[in-house]
Amino acid sequence: METLPYGSWPSPIDAALAAEHDGHPEYVGFVGDEAWWTEPRPTEGGRRTLVRRRADGREEPVLPAPWNVRTRVIEYGGHPWAGAVVDGRPLAVFVNFADQRLYRYELDGEPRPLTPVSLVGGGLRWAQPQLVTDRGEVWCVLEEFTGDGPTDVRRVLTAVPLDGSAAQDRDAVRELTDGRHRFVTGPRLSPDGRSAAWLAWDHPRMPWDGTELVVAGVADDGTLQRQRTVAGGPRESIAQVDWAADGSLLYASDRTGWWNLYRDGSPLCPREEEFAGPLWKLGQRWFAPLDGGLIAVVHGRGATALGILDPETGEIVDAAGPWTEFAPTLAVHGERVVAVGASPRSAYEVVELDARTGRARVIGAEHDDAVDPAHYPEPQIRTFTGPAGRDIHAHIYPPHNPGCVPPGDELPPYVVWAHGGPTSRAPLVLDLEIAYFTSRGIGVAEVNYGGSTGYGREYRGRLREQWGVVDVEDCAAVALALADEGTADRDRLAIRGGSAGGWTAAASLTSTDVYACGTIIYPILDLAGWGTGETHDFESQYLETLVGPLAEVPGRYAERSPTEHADRITAPFLLLQGLDDVICPPAQCERFLERMAGRRVPHAYIAFEGEGHGFRRAETMIRVLESELSLYAQVFGLNPRDIPTLELSK
Structure with a gap:
């Protein structure tokens, strides 16, 4: 040990x-x-x-x-x-x-x-x-x-x-x-x-x-x-x-x-x-x-x-x-x-x-342990209390490695994972991406925020016209609760998500001071652009219920969009995007980065040729995980072994 x-x-x-x-x-x-x-x-x-x-x-x-x-x-x-x-x-x-x-x-x-x-x-x-x-x-x-x-x-x-x-x-x-x-x-x-x-x-x-x-x-x-x-x-x-x-x-x-x-x-x-x-x-x-x-x-x-x-x-x-x-x-x-x-x-x-x-x-497709399962995370199913006393369902994955313990009373860094959808949920299953972090001593909290499925129509209806509010509040409530109870280091909290989860991660960085950094993956960043022709037909009017009718509440679209409030971001971030993505197109990231220009916030943007919405190539996923870990290492003062250093620009 x-x-x-x-x-x-x-x-x-x-x-x-x-x-x-x-x-x-x-x-x-x-x-x-x-x-x-x-x-x-x-x-x-x-x-x-x-x-x-x-x-x-x-x-x-x-x-x-x-x-x-x-x-x-x-x-x-x-x-x-x-x-x-x-x-x-x-x-x-x-x-x-x-x-x-x-x-x-x-x-x-x-x-x-x-x-x-x-x-x-x-x-x-x-x-x-x-x-x-x-x-x-x-x-x-x-x-x-x-x-x-x-x-x-x-x-x-x-x-x-x-x-x-x-x-x-x-x-x-x-x-x-x-x-x-x-x-x-x-x-x-x-x-x-x-x-x-x-x-x-x-x-x-x-x-x-x-x-x-x-x-x-x-x-x-x-x-x-x-x-x-x-x-x-x-x-x-x-x-x-x-x-x-x-x-x-x-x-x-x-x-x-x-x-x-x-x-x-x-x-x-x-x-x-x-x-x-x-x-x-x-x-x-x-x-x-x-x-x-x-x-x-x-x-x-x-x-x-x-x-x-x-x-x-x-x-x-x-x-x-x-x-x-x-x-x-x-x-x-x-x-x-x-x-x-x-x-x-x-x-x-x-x-x-x-x-x-x-x-x-x-x-x-029988499961075969590629490594000793002693390195797998040991999750906890928990329910937290959010604003107005509402329940928030989450899976907590504490750092876990059979060969290591932390020194003294050090508290671990934690990354909050916001799932996509947002009308979806995070299942409680073995995920080697989560194990990649927990086995190195970084905790993960998967939050099934209000709006998630699996808990009835009333629970998933909490996000109606509240996207960018309830999801952000619920993720922050879980992160702060973990810090308050002494499970996580308050100064070393991060947020990460893809697609709708990328939206929640970006919105969290623009509207809260909870996180020291964030990883934003093929996100929605500009509601007005996304809802007026930049996405595919299936979700082209999804925002009518998630945010409200654009014709009636255009100000709400601007108020909640990370692109409109890039000046509020002070935390370092990693932005990842597939260039063939027609659901959350690269134009969303490009406009966001234009607003960040000259603000001297450390960040990295990696765009992948041949990838769409949801990365599928092994070489892409390897670079994504190593880059994400390098971001946390630089921000949290960690010393992971054998990973390339992510170059952060300002």
Whole structure:
């Protein structure tokens, strides 16, 4: 055991190791009896590949580089593939990221395009493919740009021929809906194939504000007829819809203030917990009906569990195992349920649950400790008191290293992490980026500030017209509480966040004196610019609820924007940006830095070619982590080992 100052502890978790383990399996499904899913490849340019688990238990990638299974629909993407066994052979369709075309793939051949390329704006994009083999089609969502602007776009449900006849002919794609709604999710077909159901919503709503559940009949010629809204509305968010084996309609609605499950309009298991979440990606699944009538569910309050719901009794039996968090992806086949779970001691892995026996096991992307798990952080789930006595949920990760202790009564530095979204939350799972800091003697506090999901509609509604206020206050309240109780060094507090979290970090530096420095990652910095054409269509009117109607409260947009108050920043900061980011574009950072010119505040700006919103390349993530650590070392007076020095300019 060595006695060393905080921030100088030697750690086997370096930036390369953390980058290698970034991302997790996603979008599970079945192809015949085989479970398939997508997996990240940070060291292969950040691409995602399809992976299959063969009958003999072997895992193998389905597609070699450079194929990248990822869609850009609504920019955040969605379910990018579908598969089935046809004539005894696996058949898959998938979206390739580079050209956004839909491809057909059989394991012994080359991918063949099914959709054409459009040179208009962002082109043609596809999501949530569903094989309708009896019609020889793929039913999916089409996002079609009609001009060069980010909001020149329409979205419809379509049927793409499986024979490739639309690969060069846009007119061969059969449109199933008329584009009356701005946003739609992929259609779910009833067991008899005679009905389809999907979700729809329009600006200025986000899907967690209010959506409509639309049902239509499927005619013999494959057209959708008698479209009607059967649930939902401007103030009711339906996050997912599906059909039970008996033909009843299942959906998750927050009409009671919590996303609960309903069958043909009747509640199945009314509880003050969530059975769904914010629909950031098309095709996210929190429940999946089994053939026998039971329903696999991802549910919880804060953390989530995987369970089997009996809709007749309302009882849930949760899967036994170490997992304390499940991602919003599920697939079922017979009595088999496949999900993606993680815990504070294990990263996300593919889990299979036998609904008959209740036995759960890892079947893919199995967690493997790259270092001694004694170096992993030991988190605490805590609730703090904020302004007006409101609760603030947080995960506290104290510095932890089995070989080191601090000298005397030294208090550790802490970094507050503000999650993105902001309508989202930080899950309590093993994250080697957090371990990178805690194992060196720097504490981390993840704050699920007011506005976060997982705690009911009232909690996430706290951010309504209060973005830049409640999130900033809640993060500061947690940081100061840690200092007041003697957990953290009051003079060595930092804040860090990406996307909406980058906004919170920047807003915190302009409106509080709590932090000695900050790390701001692909942020929103100028509300008026972002809300008037600088971002993508999906979030182009998000600020109408987060801040207020721009036409009515323009002063509020200026008052809260860090760009408008760059003169208030005195703390050093690190600004990180992807040059291909269309959600939070580089122009936001550039205007902010222009306002900082001549102010002699130490800072660094690093822009990455080829990176968009969310860094995916290993070399990028390595530089980000090492630069962030160097910032804290310089500001806090730390002495970390073997990292490059970040050059701070003034």
